[in-house]
Amino acid sequence: MKLSTKSRYGVRAMFDMAFHAGTLPAQIKDISRRQNISPRYLEQIFQDLKKAGLLKSRRGPQGGYSLTRPAEEITIKEIVLAAEGELLLVDCIKGRRKDGEAAPACEFDNQCVTQPIWNEGSRILGDYFASVSLKDLCEQGQEMGLEKELDHRFMYFI
Amino acid sequence: MKLSTKSRYGVRAMFDMAFHAGTLPAQIKDISRRQNISPRYLEQIFQDLKKAGLLKSRRGPQGGYSLTRPAEEITIKEIVLAAEGELLLVDCIKGRRKDGEAAPACEFDNQCVTQPIWNEGSRILGDYFASVSLKDLCEQGQEMGLEKELDHRFMYFI
DNA sequence: AGGAATCTCTACTGATACTGTCAAGAATAA
DNA sequence: TTATTCTTGACAGTATCAGTAGAGATTCCT
Numbered sequence: 210m211k212l213s214t215k216s217r218y219g220v221r222a223m224f225d226m227a228f229h230a231g232t233l234p235a236q237i238k239d240i241s242r243r244q245n246i247s248p249r250y251l252e253q254i255f256q257d258l259k260k261a262g263l264l265k266s267r268r269g270p271q272g273g274y275s276l277t278r279p280a281e282e283i284t285i286k287e288i289v290l291a292a293e294g295e296l297l298l299v300d301c302i303k304g305r306r307k308d309g310e311a312a313p314a315c316e317f318d319n320q321c322v323t324q325p326i327w328n329e330g331s332r333i334l335g336d337y338f339a340s341v342s343l344k345d346l347c348e349q350g351q352e353m354g355l356e357k358e359l360d361h362r363f364m365y366f367i
Numbered sequence: 368m369k370l371s372t373k374s375r376y377g378v379r380a381m382f383d384m385a386f387h388a389g390t391l392p393a394q395i396k397d398i399s400r401r402q403n404i405s406p407r408y409l410e411q412i413f414q415d416l417k418k419a420g421l422l423k424s425r426r427g428p429q430g431g432y433s434l435t436r437p438a439e440e441i442t443i444k445e446i447v448l449a450a451e452g453e454l455l456l457v458d459c460i461k462g463r464r465k466d467g468e469a470a471p472a473c474e475f476d477n478q479c480v481t482q483p484i485w486n487e488g489s490r491i492l493g494d495y496f497a498s499v500s501l502k503d504l505c506e507q508g509q510e511m512g513l514e515k516e517l518d519h520r521f522m523y524f525i
Numbered sequence: 526a527g528g529a530a531t532c533t534c535t536a537c538t539g540a541t542a543c544t545g546t547c548a549a550g551a552a553t554a555a
Numbered sequence: 556t557t558a559t560t561c562t563t564g565a566c567a568g569t570a571t572c573a574g575t576a577g578a579g580a581t582t583c584c585t
Contacts, residue, residue: 212368212456212485214573220481245474250574269582270530285484298370316403322507323378326443326499327370333495337488349480372544394560408545427553428559
């Protein structure tokens with residue numbers, strides 16, 4: 210019942226980007242250093258976040274990643290969803306989307322008193338995560354007095 | 368972020384016991400047959416539930432398991448907690464209980480904006496699970512028209 | 526044009542936890 | 556005394572997680 214590190218790292222990394230946001234894209238090596246996340250692993254996570262449309266990237270020198278939307282429009286739910294794949298406490302709920310393609314994953318489908326419980330729990334958790342945005346985290350960071358790191362690339366211009 | 372089968376099976380089994388409750392203890396073989404759970408595996412789960420004080424047992428012929436409390440006093444949270452061990456979305460919260468013994472599991476402990484989010488999410492989920500009792504599930508079962516199986520052991524007395 | 530920086534894609538791997546199975550033993554009722 | 560049922564601990568296959576690795580593509584700078 211634990212969130213994977215992809216979710217935890219993903220949220221931390223996205224917060225880090227929003228918190229230290231500058232004019233240039235943020236780079237893996239900086240984020241991974243500040244958040245103490247393996248850079249190669251973070252690459253993978255960022256690919257997931259990019260596929261989900263939360264990040265855009267630019268290659269080459271001075272390249273990196275940037276948020277596709279303002280921090281107040283990106284919620285924890287979106288990040289967790291992108292990293293985790295889905296936000297369901299159990300698998301036996303799946304298999305009855307609109308198209309009704311897949312077979313029910315559980316033999317007791319629709320004859321099970323626990324199914325609605327897991328459904329509702331998943332929904333409640335998702336709603337909470339959807340109520341928190343990256344901007345909220347940034348404000349929290351301010352209150353906690355976290356230091357904003359100067360972008361070292363600006364040094365060139367001084 | 369999935370619940371383990373121990374939790375799912377555990378809740379189903381506990382519901383089954385409450386729903387088919389008779390005067391005699393419920394036996395593994397009956398529950399596992401009705402709920403289609405491996406009997407050997409269910410034994411293990413029941414040991415966990417017994418350690419948590421949710422079940423009591425009696426060996427020998429006509430033995431089995433019974434709930435230690437009325438169905439309306441047993442919540443989903445207790446069962447999940449017993450099966451899952453804990454109800455925390457992340458590990459980085461642990462390590463600062465009242466005794467303050469264990470070291471913080473996370474290097475960013477108390478310097479992390481995401482920690483409160485995972486904490487709150489865990490709490491919200493736990494609160495929801497605590498709001499649902501076995502009795503609620505039984506009523507749901509009634510509404511769904513689930514059939515109550517006659518205890519075959521009563522046959523002897525007819 | 527060339528070289529360096531940075532992201533991209535895919536594959537691989539070691540450890541861990543999950544999901545059971547199994548066997549021998551202890552208690553209890555008939 | 557015997558059949559039944561729970562008790563305890565060990566064991567094993569599989570999947571997932573978490574991270575590493577290498578070769579390639581794109582972009583910028585000179």
